[in-house]
Amino acid sequence: EVKLVESGGGLVQPGGSLRLSCATSGFTFTDYYMSWVRQPPGKALEWLGFIRNKANGYTTEYSASVKGRFTISRDNSQSILYLQMNTLRAEDSATYYCARDISGSSTWYFDVWGAGTTVTVSS
Amino acid sequence: DIQMTQSPASLSASVGETVTITCGASENIYGALNWYQRKQGKSPQLLIYGATNLADGMSSRFSGSGSGRQYSLKISSLHPDDVATYYCQNVLITPWTFGGGTKLEIK
Numbered sequence: 104e105v106k107l108v109e110s111g112g113g114l115v116q117p118g119g120s121l122r123l124s125c126a127t128s129g130f131t132f133t134d135y136y137m138s139w140v141r142q143p144p145g146k147a148l149e150w151l152g153f154i155r156n157k158a159n160g161y162t163t164e165y166s167a168s169v170k171g172r173f174t175i176s177r178d179n180s181q182s183i184l185y186l187q188m189n190t191l192r193a194e195d196s197a198t199y200y201c202a203r204d205i206s207g208s209s210t211w212y213f214d215v216w217g218a219g220t221t222v223t224v225s226s
Numbered sequence: 227d228i229q230m231t232q233s234p235a236s237l238s239a240s241v242g243e244t245v246t247i248t249c250g251a252s253e254n255i256y257g258a259l260n261w262y263q264r265k266q267g268k269s270p271q272l273l274i275y276g277a278t279n280l281a282d283g284m285s286s287r288f289s290g291s292g293s294g295r296q297y298s299l300k301i302s303s304l305h306p307d308d309v310a311t312y313y314c315q316n317v318l319i320t321p322w323t324f325g326g327g328t329k330l331e332i333k
Contacts, residue, residue: 147324147325148324148327150322153320166320200270209258210275210276210279211258212315213272216271218269
């Protein structure tokens, strides 16, 4: 069974940092792109970025809203995805999800999501 | 960025009815459109991918259609279990962008 389990959320002060983890199991981690998506309370889903698979060199891509502040990385030996978040702002308060990307020649989607971890940025 | 606009923002219908949710893109996305269902307290679940393809394990009462800039999600014979918020997603060009969501309730 494919499983994604996020952790690391919590309360952090504005300007602070936090690192989220996404422990994965049930699939060959290095074969897949992995994404981070967040949802602020009462707002829509927002894709933050992804990290490519082994075949594509584990490179990353980010949305403009987090580029330069957030970093996605992966520990392929332990099948864990990370999201390092720096210079946090109140508007970064959200539930953060990791998701597995399925990419094909003419399609792309998130087929498995974690349960999410909540980040609150407040003084 | 490609902007995704869903309507309506909320919807209330009776059991057994058929409802349609629409999603408009700010430019042609050539069918690169997914739908997700998010039930209260749960993470989103893939419903439709590539505009028309039903995800594994999802009910055939759900169907997707559309092309170019306009897409629709139809739910036939509404069940109480369909109560959820539905999101469309552009996957033509990064950043992948989502619609604002449609909250479906049962009358």
